[in-house]
Amino acid sequence: MTTAIAVLALAIAGYGLVRLDAIRDKLDIANAAVAASNADRELLRAELKSQASRERQAHRDLNRRLDTLNDAPQQLQELASSVEELRGRAEGPERAWSRAEALFLLELAQRRLTLDRDVETAIVALESADLRLASLKDPSFAAVRQEIAKELQALRAVQLPDTTGILSKLIGAEERASDAPVKGILVTERNAFDRTKLPDGMFARAGAILSQTFSNLIVVRKVDDASGSVITAEEALLRRQHLQLLFFAARTAVIRHDEQAYRTALAGARRSLGDFFDLSSPEAESLLNEVQALEPINIDPALPTVTNSISTLRRMVPSRRGPE
Numbered sequence: 001m002t003t004a005i006a007v008l009a010l011a012i013a014g015y016g017l018v019r020l021d022a023i024r025d026k027l028d029i030a031n032a033a034v035a036a037s038n039a040d041r042e043l044l045r046a047e048l049k050s051q052a053s054r055e056r057q058a059h060r061d062l063n064r065r066l067d068t069l070n071d072a073p074q075q076l077q078e079l080a081s082s083v084e085e086l087r088g089r090a091e092g093p094e095r096a097w098s099r100a101e102a103l104f105l106l107e108l109a110q111r112r113l114t115l116d117r118d119v120e121t122a123i124v125a126l127e128s129a130d131l132r133l134a135s136l137k138d139p140s141f142a143a144v145r146q147e148i149a150k151e152l153q154a155l156r157a158v159q160l161p162d163t164t165g166i167l168s169k170l171i172g173a174e175e176r177a178s179d180a181p182v183k184g185i186l187v188t189e190r191n192a193f194d195r196t197k198l199p200d201g202m203f204a205r206a207g208a209i210l211s212q213t214f215s216n217l218i219v220v221r222k223v224d225d226a227s228g229s230v231i232t233a234e235e236a237l238l239r240r241q242h243l244q245l246l247f248f249a250a251r252t253a254v255i256r257h258d259e260q261a262y263r264t265a266l267a268g269a270r271r272s273l274g275d276f277f278d279l280s281s282p283e284a285e286s287l288l289n290e291v292q293a294l295e296p297i298n299i300d301p302a303l304p305t306v307t308n309s310i311s312t313l314r315r316m317v318p319s320r321r322g323p324e
Helices: 002-070 072-090 093-116 119-136 139-156 163-177 202-217 233-256 259-276 282-294 307-316
Strands: none
Touching: 093 119, 093 307, 119 139, 139 307, 163 233, 163 282, 233 259, 259 282
């Protein structure tokens, strides 16, 4: 009995030792797992610290870059000023000549409009100036080119009279006025004796002379109100010359673009034709129709100015005056 109890106790003790060893192994494994977990946690903690440090550094870099970007507009302005200064210093004689030539063409257009009212030449001068500025490829001249475009549009909208056609019609009317029939009865010279046609013989010759003498003494003509008064050849010539002078004055007014003188001359020609010329004849009626057709034409239309482009370009072209 004692032996059985001892054996049982020994078995129980052995079993307890085995279980104790198993529990110890599990504790060692658990301790190793805890140690590994602690190591991972420390590693994660170090990684988090490193990530936080990188984030703080990135934030500081971002703030520094933002501060740099805040200064970018000023830097860009300084860069643009530097580029403009370098461009001005590097600008050669050819570039300066193109700008001066454009300014000269604009001034030429203004002079042609003011002095000669030459719209065609002014348009050509403005187009040439715009080409000169376009060849520079400089955006700073955009304002000048916009003004040139507006002035070209205004000039192209001007309704110009056909000056050449008007002058041709006035010259033709002036030439036809020299043969226009004058109103009235023209006094003619008496026919002289044609002695070569007198018959032979004393009595026959005397009779022919008496017949021609009495035929020249009295001339009977029918006179009505339409025929007007009796005029001499000199008066008829003066009236034709006066009409020619009126046409010549109208032609001169067209050349000088004098609207008032043009209308005054044609009005005088119209009155002269109605008062002193036979309008029942096709020649005088044709002259009157010509005058009535020419009289309403505006030979001096209002013209725009091209001073805006000139003043804008002058403000951009540097002064050529040196130090005094």
